[in-house]
Amino acid sequence: MSTADAVRSLLLLMPRIVGRVKRLPVPEQLRDLDLDLAPRHLSLFAQLQYDGPLTVGQLAERLEVAPTTVSxxxxxxxxxxxLVRREDESDRRRRIVAIAPDLADAIAEWLGGSARAWTAALADLTDAERFVVVQAFRAFQDALGVTET
Known part of the structure; x- marks a missing residue:
């Protein structure tokens, strides 16, 4: 596939993908809280849902933003x-962040579709091919000049 053909295909696919993601219904429990959720919130939820409770520093590293932004x-x-915060048993100065237990199932259901879709899309690829996919998305983001704050 030529670069021009790939660009044409991606210019067709990307708006469809973004549109489908935007149509994922926000769980009723979160709608009731009247939150102004931004993409960075979804990324934070996804990290906690996918990997479990993390420290603010770990979240900042994974989200590629400053710890103050995560805080x-x-x-x-x-x-x-x-979210709930609790002391880290191994270092009481640190706080562990987790999704509130009463919202965990709703958030898992909300974000689970995307995780399952990515898992299915990447499952048959080699580690090297998955790396190329992720790098291509990073390069695309960088080329657009998009930064998360």
Whole structure:
């Protein structure tokens, strides 16, 4: 496939993918909280849903944003009861962040479709091919000048 053919295909596919993701219904429990959810919130939820409770530093590293950005998001979502913070048993100075137990199933269901779709799309690829897919998305993001804050 030529670069031009690949670009044409992706220009057709990307709006469809974004449109489908945007149509994923926000769980009723979160709608009731009247949150102004941005893509960065979805990424934070996805990290916690996929990998379980993490520290603010771990979340910042995975989300590729500053720890202060994560701290602000965690504080906002904790006040609303979406996230819970607890002491790290191994280091009481650190806080572990998790999705609130009463919202965990709703968030897992909400985000699970995307995780299952990515798993299916990447399952038959080699590690090297998966690396290329991820790098292509990163390069696309960089070429657009998109940064998360």
């Amino acid at each position: 602000l998001m965690v504080a906002e979502l904790s006040r609303r009861g979406v």
